[in-house]
Amino acid sequence: MILLQNSGEPIYRQIADQLKEDILTGKLKQGEYLPSIRSLAKDLKISVITTMKAYELLEAEGLVCAAQGKGFLVNAQDSEMLKEQHIRRVESSLLEAISAAKIAGMTDGELEEMLRTLLTMEDV
Amino acid sequence: MESVIEVIDLKKRFKGFTLDIPELKIPKGFATALIGENGAGKTTLLNCIAGVRLNYKGHIRYFEKWQDEERDREENGVREQIGYVGSGLYFLPQWDIGQIEKLSGLLFQNFHPERYRELCRELAIVSGETSGKKVSELSDGNRMKLMLAAVFARDTSLLALDEPASPLDPVMRERLCEMIREYLDQGNGERSVLFSTHNISDMENVTDYAVIVEQGRVAEQGFVEDLKEKYVLVKGETSAVEAARPALYSISESRYGFEGLCLSENLDRLAGLSVSLERPSLFQISVAVMKRNSQIKRGNKA
Amino acid sequence: MKLMKSYGIFCSRSARFLFFLTAVWLLVQQDLLLAFWHRNFMLPTCGILAVIEISADHWIFGGTCAKGAQGMDYLMSSARGKRVLGYALKGDCLMRLLMDIVVLGGGAVLAAAHGAADPAGILLDTAGMIAATYGVVTLTLVISRHWTMLGYSLSAASAGCMTLMGLLLLQGYFPWIGLLSAVLCVPITLLAVKRVLDRMEAGFHDGMEF
Numbered sequence: 189m190i191l192l193q194n195s196g197e198p199i200y201r202q203i204a205d206q207l208k209e210d211i212l213t214g215k216l217k218q219g220e221y222l223p224s225i226r227s228l229a230k231d232l233k234i235s236v237i238t239t240m241k242a243y244e245l246l247e248a249e250g251l252v253c254a255a256q257g258k259g260f261l262v263n264a265q266d267s268e269m270l271k272e273q274h275i276r277r278v279e280s281s282l283l284e285a286i287s288a289a290k291i292a293g294m295t296d297g298e299l300e301e302m303l304r305t306l307l308t309m310e311d312v
Numbered sequence: 313m314e315s316v317i318e319v320i321d322l323k324k325r326f327k328g329f330t331l332d333i334p335e336l337k338i339p340k341g342f343a344t345a346l347i348g349e350n351g352a353g354k355t356t357l358l359n360c361i362a363g364v365r366l367n368y369k370g371h372i373r374y375f376e377k378w379q380d381e382e383r384d385r386e387e388n389g390v391r392e393q394i395g396y397v398g399s400g401l402y403f404l405p406q407w408d409i410g411q412i413e414k415l416s417g418l419l420f421q422n423f424h425p426e427r428y429r430e431l432c433r434e435l436a437i438v439s440g441e442t443s444g445k446k447v448s449e450l451s452d453g454n455r456m457k458l459m460l461a462a463v464f465a466r467d468t469s470l471l472a473l474d475e476p477a478s479p480l481d482p483v484m485r486e487r488l489c490e491m492i493r494e495y496l497d498q499g500n501g502e503r504s505v506l507f508s509t510h511n512i513s514d515m516e517n518v519t520d521y522a523v524i525v526e527q528g529r530v531a532e533q534g535f536v537e538d539l540k541e542k543y544v545l546v547k548g549e550t551s552a553v554e555a556a557r558p559a560l561y562s563i564s565e566s567r568y569g570f571e572g573l574c575l576s577e578n579l580d581r582l583a584g585l586s587v588s589l590e591r592p593s594l595f596q597i598s599v600a601v602m603k604r605n606s607q608i609k610r611g612n613k614a
Numbered sequence: 615m616k617l618m619k620s621y622g623i624f625c626s627r628s629a630r631f632l633f634f635l636t637a638v639w640l641l642v643q644q645d646l647l648l649a650f651w652h653r654n655f656m657l658p659t660c661g662i663l664a665v666i667e668i669s670a671d672h673w674i675f676g677g678t679c680a681k682g683a684q685g686m687d688y689l690m691s692s693a694r695g696k697r698v699l700g701y702a703l704k705g706d707c708l709m710r711l712l713m714d715i716v717v718l719g720g721g722a723v724l725a726a727a728h729g730a731a732d733p734a735g736i737l738l739d740t741a742g743m744i745a746a747t748y749g750v751v752t753l754t755l756v757i758s759r760h761w762t763m764l765g766y767s768l769s770a771a772s773a774g775c776m777t778l779m780g781l782l783l784l785q786g787y788f789p790w791i792g793l794l795s796a797v798l799c800v801p802i803t804l805l806a807v808k809r810v811l812d813r814m815e816a817g818f819h820d821g822m823e824f
Contacts (some may be wrong), residue, residue, distance in 0.1 A: 198591055200537060226341075226497040233489070236342055236496060237520035241537045326821040364690045366818040386693040396691040404685035405762070406626050406673045414623045419692035444627055447685075462688070465793075 199234055203242035211251050211262055212273050222252060222260040257308060314376060316340040316380040316470055317361055319345040322370035324356055331356050331368075339535075340376075341501040342520035343492055347608035348597045349606065353528040354508040355399060355474050361506065363462040364470040376470065392422060395463035399474040402459055403447045409458065410443030416462050428465035435461060437485070452479035457593040464491060471495065473507040477514055485511065489518040512595040524598055526605035536594050543597050546574045548587035555585055562600035616646055620698050621705025625717045629673040633713070636666045640717050656718065657782050660747045661775045663717055667710055667751045668758060675708065675755070679783035679813045686817045696814060703807040710751060742785055742792015749799045750778040752806045759810065778783035 189206050191199055210216045211276045222228070225243060229236045243260050253259045289299045315337035324331040331353040338344050338361075348356040359365040361372055363383050372380045374390050383390040400444060409432060416423040419568045432438065435457040438445045447455060456479045463471060471492075477485050492505050521541060524532040534542065548556060553570045557563060559581035563572035573592060574582065592600075625633075642657055677685070689695030713744035722740035726733030757768050785791040 196590070198540070224497070224500070226493070226500065230490075230493040230497045233493070234517050235520050235536065237535050237537050238491075323824075324821055325824065362691060364687055364818065365820055367821065367823055369824050382676040384693060389693075391691060391693040394688070394691070398691075400687070401685045402687045406628075406676060407685075408626065410625065411623055415688075415698070418620065418623065418698050419689070419694055444625075459688075531742065 189232065191234070200238045200241040200245065201227075201234070203239060204245040207242065207246060208249070208251060209248075211265065212270060215264050218262055218264045220262045221255075222257070222262065224259050237248075313337075314340040314373060316486075317506070318373040318376070319357075319361070320371040320373070322357075322360065322368055322372065324360060324365070324368040326356075326397075326479050329353070329528060331360075333357065333530055336523065336530060336533070338504065338506055338523075339521050340504050341496070341499070343505040343507070343518050344521040344523060345512070345515060345519040345594075346506065346523050346525060347512060347602075348388065348508075348525035348531075349602055352602075356528075358472055358474050358506065358508050359398070359527065362394055362398075363391060364396060364398065392420060393469040395466055395468040395504050396473045397459045397463050397471070397473045397476055399478075403455075405448035406446060408444050408446045412447075412458070412462060412588045413443070416465070418601065419473075420466055422467040423462075423464050424467075426559060428461055431461035431464055435484070437461065437590075447507070453484065455482060456480060457484065459492070460488070464495070469499070469503050469505075471505045471507070473505070475508055477500045477507075477509050477511040481555065482514070489515065494544050512598050513593070516594045519594060522594060522598070524601045526602055531605045532597075532601045539594070539597050540591055542576055543573045543578050543592050543600070544579060545571070545590040545592040545596060546582065546587050548585065549589065552587055554584045556582055556587060562604050617701050617708060619704035619705075620701035621709055624674050624686065624702040624706070626673040629670040632666060632670045632673075636662070637713060637717060641720060653736075653743075653786060656740070656743060657779060658722070659718065659721075659780055660743055660782060663714065663747060664751050664754075664775045664778050665771045668754050668774050669714070669764075669767055671706075671755050672764055673768035675703070675759050675810060676764075676767060677759065677808045679756075679759040680762050686814050689814065692815055696811060699814060700807060700811055703810055707752065707803050707806060711744075711748050714748050718744050718747065725726050739789070739792070740784075742789065742795060743782060744786060745792060745796035745799055746781050747778060749795045749802050750774055750781060752799070752802045756802075756806050 189203065191202050192201075195202070207216070207222065216222070222243065223231070225239045226236055228239045232239070243252065243254075247254060247260065250263060251265070252262055255261050285300070292304075317336075317338040318612050319338075320369060321335075322333040323329065329351065346358060348354045356365065360368050363380075372383075374380075374383055375393065375531040378390050382388050393430075407415070413425050413428055416424060416428065432443075436459045437450070437454050447458070450458060456476060457571055460473075460476065476488055480488060492507075495505065496503055507515070512519075516536075519536055521535050522533065523530055543561065546556065546560065547569065549569045550565070550567070553563075554570070556570070556572070559578045560572040560574050561578075563570055573596065579589075622714075640662065643659065668704055689699055693696075722736050726736050730736060751774060752772050754777075758770035758774075761767065761770070781791065781795070785795075
C-alpha cells in the first residue's frame with residue numbers, strides 16, 4: 189500500500205480507496221477479515237484513528253461490516269454493484285481525460301479519434 | 313467509547329497557577345497526546361493521573377473500575393498496570409543500569425528482565441554489555457531511553473509518558489512512535505497510551521486523541537480525524553483578509569496574504585471570497601488553539 | 615532477608631568496592647594492633663570506618679533527602695516503592711552495625727582471648743566504641759543525605775570523623791558515654807529511616823495544599 193503524505197488527499201481516504209480496489213478486484217475475498225486496525229496502523233506507520241476512519245468509510249459504503257470484537261469482514265459483493273463501481277471508475281477516468289484534453293486545446297473530434305485509435309490498438 | 317482514565321473535577325493549585333479540569337476522558341485502546349505551552353499544566357495533569365502527585369482535589373477513575381483512593385492499595389494492582397515515565401528526577405543519579413533491572417523486579421511483578429536487557433541493547437543506551445553505566449553518566453537522550461526500556465519491559469495497560477520525544481533524536485523519535493504502535497497492537501484494544509509533547513509534528517502519526525491544555529484548562533479535545541474536520545485551513549490574498557477575519561478562529565498575516573483556521577461550521581461565511589481551503593495538520597490546529605487561548609489571557613490582563 | 619535484598623540493590627558498585635576493600639584492609643590492620651592492645655589504638659580505625667561509611671553512602675542514598683526528593687519518581691510510581699526503600703534503609707543500618715561489630719569487635723575479642731589484662735573491660739569498652747561509631751555515622755548520614763554533591767559528603771565524613779574522635783576520647787574518661795551512645799542508637803536509627811521515607815512522601819505533595 190502506498191500512502192502519500194502531501195497529496196492533499198486525506199490518508200484515511202487513500203487507505204480506504206486502496207482497500208476498496210482490493211475488494212472490487214477480488215484480491216480481498218468475501219468473508220475475509222481486514223487486518224486489525226492496530227496492526228494496520230503499525231504496519232503503515234500511522235495512527236490507529238486514521239485506519240479506523242478508513243474502515244468506517246468502507247463500512248459506510250457497504251464493502252465491509254464490523255464483526256463485534258473480531259474486526260472487519262469483507263461483505264459479499266453482488267455483481268451488479270461491482271459492475272456499477274467499475275462503470276463509475278471508467279466515467280471518472282474519462283472525465284479526467286476530457287479535462288486534460290481541454291487544457292491541451294484538443295477538439296472533441298480529435299479526442300474521439302484518439303479514443304478510437306487506442307481501442308483498435310487494444311484489440312491487437 | 314470506553315475510557316481508560318476518567319478525570320472528574322480535578323483541581324490542583326500552585327502559586328499563581330491552578331489546574332482545573334471539570335471532566336476529561338482518555339479513550340481506551342488509543343494513544344492520547346497532551347499538548348500545550350510550557351506551564352500549561354500538561355505535566356501536572358499527567359503526574360496526577362500516574363499517581364506520583366497526590367495533593368489534588370477531585371477524582372480520577374482508572375480502567376472504569378478503580379477510584380484514586382483504591383489506586384494506592386497494592387492488592388488492586390492499579391499502579392502495576394501503569395507505566396510512568398517522568399521528565400526530571402526519575403532514577404537516583406547513582407543507580408546503574410544493572411541496579412535498575414534488579415530494582416524494577418522488586419517494584420513491579422510484571423517486569424521482564426530479559427526484555428529490559430534486550431531493549432537496552434536495541435536502543436543503544438550503552439555499547440556492549442556494560443550494565444555498570446550510571447544514570448548520572450548518561451546523556452538526556454539515553455536517560456529517556458533507559459526510562460522507556462524500564463517501562464516497556466513491563467506488561468502494563470496504560471503508559472503515562474511525560475515529554476518522551478523531547479530529548480530524543482529524530483531516528484529515536486520514529487522508533488518511539490513504532491514502539492507505541494506495537495504496544496497498542498499487542499494490547500488489541502485493551503492498552504492505552506497517554507503522553508505529553510511539544511513535538512506535535514513528530515508525534516502526529518501516533519496521536520489518536522488530542523487534548524490541548526492551556527492555562528490549566530482543557531482548551532480543545534477530540535479524535536484527531538474529527539478535529540481535522542472540525543477546522544479548515546484557509547489561505548487567501550491580502551485583499552480578502554478584512555472580509556475573512558470575522559469568520560476565522562485564528563489568523564496570521566504576512567505581506568503576501570493570510571493563513572488562518574476556520575471552524576467548518578462557519579465556512580459559509582467565507583462564501584464569495586477567493587480563498588483556498590485545506591485540511592489542517594494537528595500541529596496547525598494545536599498552535600491556533602494555543603495562540604487563541606493565550607490571547608484571551610492577554611486580553612483579560614489588559 | 616528482604617532487608618538485605620533491597621539494600622543489596624541500592625548499594626552501588628562504587629560503594630561496594632569502597633566497603634570491601636577497606637574492610638579487608640582494616641581487619642588486617644586490626645590484627646597488627648593485637649600485639650600492643652590499647653584502646654586508643656582503636657581510635658584511628660573507628661575514624662577510618664566512619665569516613666568510609668559516610669562517603670560510601672554518597673553512592674547509596676546520597677541526595678535522597680535533597681530538595682524535591684531527587685530521583686524518587688520511579689519508586690513513587692510503584693505501590694511497593696516506599697516499602698522497598700524502607701527495607702533498603704533498614705538493611706543499610708543493619709549492614710553498617712554488622713560491619714562496625716566485625717571490624718572493631720573482631721580485634722577486641724581476639725585481644726581478650728589472647729590473655730590481655732581485663733578482657734571484660736576491653737569487650738565492654740569496645741561495645742561502647744561500636745555504639746558511638748554507629749550512632750555518629752548514622753546521625754551524620756541523616757544530614758549528609760540532604761546534599762547531592764560528593765564534596766559535601768566528604769566534608770560531612772570528616773566532620774563526622776572529628777566528632778567521633780572527640781566522643782571516643784571523652785569516653786576513655788567517662789565510660790558511661792558508651793552506654794549513652796548505645797541507648798541513643800535506637801532513636802537515631804529510627805530517625806535515619808524515617809527522614810528519607812518522609813522526604814519521599816513529601817515528593818507526592820507539590821504545589822499548595824487545599
